[in-house]
Amino acid sequence: MxxxxxxxxxxxxxxxxxxxxxxxxxxxxxxxxxxxxxxxxxxxxxxxxxxxxxxxxxxxxxxxxxxxxxxxxxxxxxxxxxxxxxxxxxxxxxxxxxxxxxxxxxxxxxxxxxxxxxxxxxxxxxxxxxxxxxxxxxxxxxxxxxxxxxxxxxxxxxxxxxxxxxxxxxxxxxxxxxxxxxxxxxxxxxxxxxxxxxxxxxxxxxxxxxxxxxxxxxxxxxxxxxYAGWQKPAHFDYNLLVIGGGSAGLVSAYIAAAVKAKVALIEKDKMGGDCLNTGCVPSKALIRSAKAADTLRHANRYGLESVPVKGSFKTIMERVQSVIRKVEPHDSPERYEQLGVECIAGEASFVSPWEIQVRLNDGGTQRLTARSIVVATGGKPALPPIPGLEDMQPLTSENLWQLEEQPQRLLVLGGGPIGSELAHAFARLGSQVTQVERGECLLAKEDTDVSALILQQFEADGIDVRLNHEATEFRVEEGEKVAYCDHNGTQVRIPFDEVLVAVGRAANTENLGLDEIGVETLPNGTVPVEADMSLRYPNVFACGDVAGPYQFTHAAAHQAWYAAVNGLFGQFRRFRVDYRVMPWVTFTSPEVARVGLSETEAKEQGIAYEVTRYGLDDLDRAITESEGQGFIKVLTPPGKDRILGAVVVGAHAGEILAEFTLAMKHGLGLNKILGTIHPYPTWNESAKFAAGEWKKAHAPGTVLKLLEKFHGWRRGKNGMPNSG
Structure with missing residues (x-):
């Protein structure tokens, strides 16, 4: 200075x-x-x-x-x-x-x-x-x-x-x-x-x-x-136009149809978006196959004879596609047409805040007007500008599902949820996986004890995890694909057969015509939305991956409610989106599920807290299934049972987390969970036992000592019954 x-x-x-x-x-x-x-x-x-x-x-x-x-x-x-x-x-x-x-x-x-x-x-x-x-x-x-x-x-x-x-x-x-x-x-x-x-x-x-x-x-x-400079139409074709047939778009259209609004949904590709076709559904199907392979490989855990896993990777991927086909009718144009949604196959772009031009897939064009428009065009995997990467024809969560041959040596770029889920699945299916993460830990948004447990499991399953490694160049040397990484100033050479890139996502805004209506994207590619999910104009909304800040299917559906309701009834009242209780799950083994604050976030925000832990190795159901790895960690204000945040690491973590999410949403504390009957033996008993750990830590010591004396008095001297 x-x-x-x-x-x-x-x-x-x-x-x-x-x-x-x-x-x-x-x-x-x-x-x-x-x-x-x-x-x-x-x-x-x-x-x-x-x-x-x-x-x-x-x-x-x-x-x-x-x-x-x-x-x-x-x-x-x-x-x-x-x-x-x-x-x-x-x-x-x-x-x-x-x-x-x-x-x-x-x-x-x-x-x-x-x-x-x-x-x-x-x-x-x-x-x-x-x-x-x-x-x-x-x-x-x-x-x-x-x-x-x-x-x-x-x-x-x-x-x-x-x-x-x-x-x-x-x-x-x-x-x-x-x-x-x-x-x-x-x-x-x-x-x-x-x-x-x-x-x-x-x-x-x-x-x-x-x-x-x-x-x-x-x-x-x-x-x-x-709206200066724009001519508002005298009448409208629809109450609501929805651009994009992924999770956010489907929910927006469903809500509009449910309240008898005239609504059209425009999708240029497949209905269901990433979640159905390239994201949640196929990845969870692959993860389930990988878990089955791991169970067979370690059948001795259950008193059986472990067997070498043999199978066709092509058959596994065919199963993944069959799962997609079974779920597909839930998101199909036929179903939504029955619900009252007009489904249009084509690519939409803005003409004005009320008007859309659609380039139909059959070659024609169409202009449509609506009182409100919802942008729900989703996102796509981002490719970092690393020299030589594009020449490797990299795999992403989008094109991975066309693979018919399993990579023998798979290099995974990225230690976030997508990279970690797929790295673990391929390792359990038999690929030799090297996972490169430029940060200091996997799953960087989680606490260090969570990341450490996942790292321990990955290494036990044979994944070569390279932390503090940043990919700087890709080459083909003597017919072999090679990645060069910087590790604390040292160049590291990693040979591989296929590279899977999972370092983030970018919003789909190309050819949408946002610049025509004066909407600029943010540095991360998403569009700037207000608290009511509107864009620059009070009648234009965005939700899902294109809006951020969360890129989860359930977050997209949550935002879609606000976009649709405000779009249809916003002239009477506008609702501000509420992110206070947003859960998420990373489907590694063990799973990682969290809602609310982590310890790291609480420290950064200066929020006073205390931690209650419960080890799943103590849970009877976990013991019976030989799945005792993991823990529950709950953050509460000092001396109070109000839940600030909870993380579950273990088998069925996503299901266990639901009870904490419900409690946070409705202001229920750990005492309420403790006082709820849970069937035995179930995984959800762990939520009750975690609440019990909090109760034990806050037991009234003075009162208990007085009670001990009272009961002694009731027994009489030397333990003899008292006549009273």
Whole structure:
């Protein structure tokens, strides 16, 4: 940090220290304002110009340094100077103070952040250049947002100072008037009868209603502005158009049809999307075959003779395809047509916020209009830009299912859920698997004890896990495929037959025409959605992988409810998507299932917690099935049974987790789980036993000691029965 910045920081720290030392935070209170109202008002009457100037200067300092008390000072402006002088002083001083805070943030932090996050800052600056003034005005109009945060945040952007000052001044005027006017009424309170005067009640009613009025006005202006230049159709072909026939699209269309809306679903490929055709269904079918192979290979665990596993990989993949075919009717066009959904085979692109052009698979084109449109185009595997990778014709979770020959040596790039599930399955089916992960652990979103257990099992099953390895180049050397990885500065050579890439996913937005309606994708490829799942326009929504932040089938279905309901009934009420209880499962062996906070997340967020653990090796059902590996870990606030998060590592972890998910959703604590009858012997008893571990740790020691003495007294001396 240069010398000028250090001097400025020192000056700010000095002013803040003086403010605290002089109890400035106690001076700028409503009680203090009312206590000195009469004496201060008398002095101001004799020294109006000096008083207004000094007041404005103090207001500038308070707002520029983001000190507490700006609201009280605004009320004081009205109380001491009246509506006219108070409004002039506050509006000018608040604008100058906000502009100074804006400049301070820009001087101290912008260069540093721009150097560190160049691409992100550049993208924000483009948005500010395009819509910055409007969004600043909306933030200023709605006093829900702390003004000091707006000052600091906008200072980090490329917005011009004159734009910032002018927009802030104009947009803050309505709110300033409301608060100053309320202050004038405070200044007129002389007796208790004044408290119920019509003027006072009206002023404070306006003070309370202003945020709602401002929100309505902002919403109206935003709609007018965002739809400017577009001609809304006089009538519509549909109530809802859904683009994409995956999990999110199917649920959106189903909901619309269920409430008797006219709905069409457009899908250019196969109904069911990734989940049915290339994701959940085929991968779980393959994992089940792999588990069967592992059971045969280790049949001695069950008192049987272990046998070498023999089988045709082609036959295994044929079974996978047969599973897809059996599930397929659930997502078929025929079923959805029966439900009342018009299914259209083609590729859709936006013409306007209400109009879609469809390039039909049969070669024709069609234009359709709808009151609301849902984008549910899903995602696809991402290929990292590693030299030579494309020449290897890499496998992904999308094209893997066309394999007919099992790779003898399989290289898996990625240690996340998809990479780990498929690496484990292929290893159990007999492939020699090398798994490369550039991070320090597998399943990086989980706690270290979870990752460590999975790593231990992978290594026991023969997977060569290479942590802290980053693939840098792929080559063909003497007819052999080779990957080169960087491992802490050392080059590592890994030969292989096939490479499976599982390092993340990218949203499907190509040829969708989002740029035609002014929607830009985020750096990770997803589209920017509001809390109600809408895009730039209140009638255009997105859900599923194309929207993020979760890329799970159940998350897509969860979002789809909000998109469909808000799309059909949003003019009456809008629902904000709720992610507070989002479970997920990684289907390795053992499975990893989690809901809520992990220990790592709790520490990062500064949330106090305690941990309750229960080992599945203690569970009778797990013992009978020789599946005792794993544990349950539950996070709760210190001394309380409310569940902050839970993770289950073990066989049937996904099913066990459901009880914790239900409890979190409905505010049930561990005591409620403990008090619920669970059939014996079942895997779900483990949830009850975990709750029992919490109860034992919080047993009332003093009460138990008193009870012990009570029972001893009841037995009489030397254990003899007492006559009572």
């Amino acid at each position: 240069n010398r000028n910045k250090l001097i400025l920081l020192a000056a700010i720290a000095l002013v803040v220290a003086v403010f605290i030392a002089l109890d400035g935070h106690k001076v700028l209170t409503l009680e203090n304002l009312q206590a000195h109202q009469t004496s201060v008002a008398a002095w101001i009457e004799q020294n109006l110009l000096v008083a207004v100037t000094g007041y404005a200067a103090l207001y500038v300092v308070v707002t520029a340094l983001s000190l507490p008390g700006a609201t009280i000072m605004t009320l004081a402006g009205g109380a001491f100077f009246g509506n006219f002088y108070g409004l002039v002083a506050v509006s000018i001083a608040s604008t100058i103070g906000a502009s100074l805070a804006f400049l301070v943030a820009r001087f101290l932090l912008r260069d540093t952040l721009r150097d560190k996050y160049r691409d992100t800052i550049a993208r924000i600056d483009r948005g500010i250049e395009k819509d910055g003034a409007f969004y600043l005005a909306t933030l200023r109009l709605v006093p829900v947002f702390p003004f000091f945060l707006i000052n600091l945040a906008l200072g980090l952007t490329s917005m011009k100072l004159r734009t910032y000052a002018l927009v802030s001044w104009v947009a803050m005027l309505p709110g300033t008037f409301v608060f100053v006017n309320a202050g004038t009424q405070l200044g007129q309170i002389q007796s208790t009868s004044d408290i119920v005067s019509a003027d006072l009640l009206l002023s404070f009613a306006l003070l309370g209603l202003f945020p709602l009025i401002a929100k309505f006005v902002v919403g109206f202006l935003r709609r007018r502005r965002v």
